[in-house]
Amino acid sequence: MSKNIVGITRQSPPLDTTAPFDTSSLQEKTIVITGGASGFGKGFAKRWANCGATVIIGDIDTTQGKAFVEELRKETANPSHQFIRCNVTDWQSQVDLFRTAAELSPHRRIDQVVANAGVQELGTKLDQPQNLDKDEPPKPQWTTVDVNLIGVLYTVHLAMFWLPKNPAPASDAQPDRHLLLIGSVASLIPFAGHIQYSIAKHGVLGLFRSLRATSWKDGIRVNLLMPYFMDTPMIHPGGKVFLAGIGMGKHEDVVEAASRFAADVSIRGRALVLGPRVKLDDDGHLLPPDSQEAEEISSFEVFGHDFEEVEAFTSRYVKILNAVEAARGYIGWAGDIVKAIFSPFTRG
Known part of the structure; x- marks a missing residue:
């Protein structure tokens, strides 16, 4: 007999991603972002700092991280933005990041955590034969899994320690307890030629689906973003050949979707895929780009019906x-x- 436990997992209703949202709740919040010196993390930090949040960036790139934080301080007139060097694959490095972030936070607490740090496929290629003339293969290097999954698990473990130290939020103006995970479309589909990356991002999805069932008991809201291929400099020119004609998502759409999750404290347990901008009719069928019948959208909710039958x-x-x-x-x-x-x- 199936069970519906949506209500007791404290999930919020499915999202209307075309509805406006108010970013004023981000004022005076302290947000820790791993991998915040570039890519999506940098976009999140810039957007939220300009909404009045204090951002504390952990990244392995010291030069770029320090320069970016100095830029943010000048742009927002907020000297509290911080850069802390962090290797997410090193447990102690992440412990130091969170402890220092709490110490440097204007209100001595962490309101939100974004487990953003990630790399493209690095290390051993599982689908390529290696050194067949040898008696045994070399020890594999799981660099992508270490960064994109083990590093995320470290971040989540620390978030589950630091976020409950905040007073329980009763309104938008009070402390938040938000954990945002960054997956990928590779969380949902086989990613040919990038097996480690696919393993790691599938793991992040499994983490989200399991964690959101119980995180409510600590007053923590957990959400997930899964970007499709994005039109950014990170896409190698060779990769753009494979993607020709498929369409790519926009960096700013990912930043806005993350900002909706960060700003709206009522959103709990939701996951969005971010892809190319399209227009759909009421039945979900694609419309021509020049159609006047619908707004252009880039985000789609998935796993919206989890826990309806368990x-x-x-x-x-x-x-x-x-x-x-x-x-x-x-x-x-x-x-x-x-x-x-x-x-x-x-x-x-």
Whole structure:
């Protein structure tokens, strides 16, 4: 018998990505971004810093990171933006990033974390024979998996430690507890010739789908972005040959989608794929680019119906978590009643 546990996982409703959103909630928030010296991370940092947030960037590129933060400080007149050198594959390096970020934050807390650091395919190619004249292959180098998956797991583990230190958010003006994961279209499809990358991004998707079922108990909202091939300098000229005629997404669309997640504190447990801009009719069919019947969109929600039907184990596990949280509330209430009854009366 199928179970629907959408309500008890505290997911927000499916998104209308054409609706406007207000970025004022980002003011005075402290946001930690791994891999923030270039690419999407740099775009996020620039956008949110200009919305009044303090951004703290962790990146292995010291030269580019420091220069970018200096630029942000001048542009926003906010001296609190920081660059901290960080190798995401090194646990202690990430520990130092988060501890220092909390110390340097204007309000001594971290409101949001973006697990953005990533690389293209590096290391051993699993689909290519190597040194067949040898008795055994060399030890493989899992560089892409180390950065794009193990590094993300380190970031998430630290976010789950630091974010709950914030007071529970009751309104947009109060501290947030937001974790944004960056996957890829390779989280959803086989990525021919890039097996390590595909493994890592599939892992990020699995992390998101599992974590969002339970992160509510710590007041943490978890969301995911999965960009398609983007028209950026990161696309190698040879890659553009393969992508010719397919269409690529826009960097600014990814930044705006991330900004919606960051600014709207009601969004919990949602995932968006970002691709080329298209127009669709009411039934989801493609319209000509010059059509006046619909707005151009680039983001599409996926896994919007997770937890509507789950197996007995997941249903029972999440319900037990809810029961435990409810019990904690009752215990606290009962304790307050006992204190009120037995504490001595105070005199005016």
